[in-house]
Amino acid sequence: MVDDKPKEAALEVRGLTFSYSGKNALEDVSFMARQGRFTALLGPNGAGKTTLFSLITRLFDTRVGSVHICGLDVAKAGAGALAPLGVVFQQTTLDLDLSVRQNLRYFGYLRGMSRRDCDRRIEEELSRLSMYERVDEKVRALNGGHRRRVEIARSLLHDPKVVVLDEATVGLDVPTRKVIVDHVHELTRTRGLAVLWTTHLIDEVWPDDDLVVLHRGRVVANGIADEVCASVGEATLDAAFAKLIGSKRGDAE
Amino acid sequence: MKAQVYYRAFMGIVSREVLRFFHQRERFFSALVRPLVWLIIFAAGFRAVLGLSMQPPYQTYVEYNVYIVPGLIAMIQLFNGMQSSLSMVYDREMGSMRVLLTTPLPRWFILAAKLFAGALVSVIQSYAFLAVAALFGTKAPMWGYVTVLPVLVLSGLMLGSLGMFLSSTIRQLENFAGVMNFIIFPTFFLSSALYPLWKMRESSFWVWQLCQLNPFTYAVEALRFAFYMKAEPRSLIVVGVTLVLFLALAVWGYNPSRGFTVRKKGGD
Numbered sequence: 001m002v003d004d005k006p007k008e009a010a011l012e013v014r015g016l017t018f019s020y021s022g023k024n025a026l027e028d029v030s031f032m033a034r035q036g037r038f039t040a041l042l043g044p045n046g047a048g049k050t051t052l053f054s055l056i057t058r059l060f061d062t063r064v065g066s067v068h069i070c071g072l073d074v075a076k077a078g079a080g081a082l083a084p085l086g087v088v089f090q091q092t093t094l095d096l097d098l099s100v101r102q103n104l105r106y107f108g109y110l111r112g113m114s115r116r117d118c119d120r121r122i123e124e125e126l127s128r129l130s131m132y133e134r135v136d137e138k139v140r141a142l143n144g145g146h147r148r149r150v151e152i153a154r155s156l157l158h159d160p161k162v163v164v165l166d167e168a169t170v171g172l173d174v175p176t177r178k179v180i181v182d183h184v185h186e187l188t189r190t191r192g193l194a195v196l197w198t199t200h201l202i203d204e205v206w207p208d209d210d211l212v213v214l215h216r217g218r219v220v221a222n223g224i225a226d227e228v229c230a231s232v233g234e235a236t237l238d239a240a241f242a243k244l245i246g247s248k249r250g251d252a253e
Numbered sequence: 254m255k256a257q258v259y260y261r262a263f264m265g266i267v268s269r270e271v272l273r274f275f276h277q278r279e280r281f282f283s284a285l286v287r288p289l290v291w292l293i294i295f296a297a298g299f300r301a302v303l304g305l306s307m308q309p310p311y312q313t314y315v316e317y318n319v320y321i322v323p324g325l326i327a328m329i330q331l332f333n334g335m336q337s338s339l340s341m342v343y344d345r346e347m348g349s350m351r352v353l354l355t356t357p358l359p360r361w362f363i364l365a366a367k368l369f370a371g372a373l374v375s376v377i378q379s380y381a382f383l384a385v386a387a388l389f390g391t392k393a394p395m396w397g398y399v400t401v402l403p404v405l406v407l408s409g410l411m412l413g414s415l416g417m418f419l420s421s422t423i424r425q426l427e428n429f430a431g432v433m434n435f436i437i438f439p440t441f442f443l444s445s446a447l448y449p450l451w452k453m454r455e456s457s458f459w460v461w462q463l464c465q466l467n468p469f470t471y472a473v474e475a476l477r478f479a480f481y482m483k484a485e486p487r488s489l490i491v492v493g494v495t496l497v498l499f500l501a502l503a504v505w506g507y508n509p510s511r512g513f514t515v516r517k518k519g520g521d
Contacts, residue, residue: 085357111357
């Protein structure tokens with residue numbers, strides 16, 4: 001029944017253009033990530049995903065266009081607009097020499113949480129990923145997949161409304177990838193989270209996900225994954241993606 | 254409520270720096286050994302060569318090892334400031350700086366908290382060095398260890414802000430070694446850390462002038478006077494102004510409109 005209502009845009013990107021030293025990395029990019037939906041931002045390497053990601057997380061400012069998080073303009077509202085946002089970066093951003101708990105508490109403190117709240121939320125989020133028994137180990141002792149899980153737990157610690165993940169499965173093996181992709185999909189359903197998931201791996205996108213295809217800094221397709229396939233007349237997303245990327249390759253050069 | 258958020262974030266940043274410091278034993282060790290080498294070996298050799306006359310704040314002739322302690326403390330803080338900035342460049346390449354910068358708090362606050370955390374670590378290092386120096390017989394007046402504390406915090410902040418400003422302008426780790434050579438050595442040698450400036454003036458007028466322009470000299474002198482329970486207003490003012498200047502530059506350097514990764518290659 002929830003599905004019948006139009007979903008609210010938790011994250012909205014409008015007319016974003018951004019250039020590095022005169023070269024456009026993003027050109028008029030617009031899309032939204034809705035509450036309770038998994039939005040996949042799919043694009044080959046060099047499509048501008050990480051640039052887009054840096055703009056959403058305010059690592060740098062937008063000059064043309066805007067980013068709204070839960071209705072607040074990031075450029076105008078400043079750092080405060082990031083409060084409802086959870087972030088998982090492409091590189092590991094944990095302190096290897098500190099324990100899992102110390103790492104997560106540090107993050108919780110940065111969000112103004114008390115020690116008790118931190119510990120309660122750490123237990124909840126790590127247990128969900130069956131990682132709680134490792135809470136006092138140093139991060140250095142964890143493998144890549146487990147580190148990623150800790151980072152996902154961290155991004156959820158302050159109960160965000162929107163979670164953005166930048167190529168969160170880079171460097172992980174196939175079974176671990178699947179666990180993480182499944183878990184994040186699950187979060188959208190059970191907690192009504194809006195998820196923006198950037199990737200270049202097609203198998204991480206499910207047929208009923210919202211899909212934004214980015215190529216050479218432009219949005220070349222936007223809609224439910226299945227419908228995107230249908231609109232380009234292909235049966236599989238693989239083929240559709242190849243077609244979208246291929247057809248744009250010619251005219252961009 | 255709002256104040257509590259700031260307070261917790263501040264304590265979070267400080268406790269992380271201190272935790273990290275104690276987890277990195279080599280860093281602690283090398284921070285201690287470097288000045289001790291200077292104190293025990295260098296000072297022993299130069300005690301004979303350099304005759305020091307009386308000069309404020311000393312009321313009598315002092316031995317060379319006593320003279321260089323404030324300079325070595327400032328060196329510890331200079332190294333610590335550079336090391337924090339190195340770790341900021343590293344963090345930025347590795348990404349953990351992003352966690353900090355995506356915190357929903359103003360950048361200036363985050364940077365100031367980080368700066369304070371680094372200064373605190375440098376104060377801990379300085380006292381550890383003073384304790385070992387005292388064991389080797391180089392002591393300051395008892396109360397001097399107390400009165401030096403506020404100045405240690407101030408000079409730690411100043412040298413940390415220098416490092417922070419550098420970290421905002423240096424884009425890549427590889428460039429850092431060169432900067433270290435161009436910053437640390439001139440800063441240290443062109444100051445009153447190892448020799449009184451009047452002596453320098455006798456041997457080279459223009460080098461003396463450079464030493465006079467170096468804010469590091471004033472950090473050293475402020476520390477030197479504080480050990481003898483004296484405040485040296487001019488030095489304290491120079492240190493304070495330098496701190497404000499570099500911190501402002503660092504906040505500017507980390508401003509999102511400048512885009513701290515913009516000059517890097519496009520990424521994907």
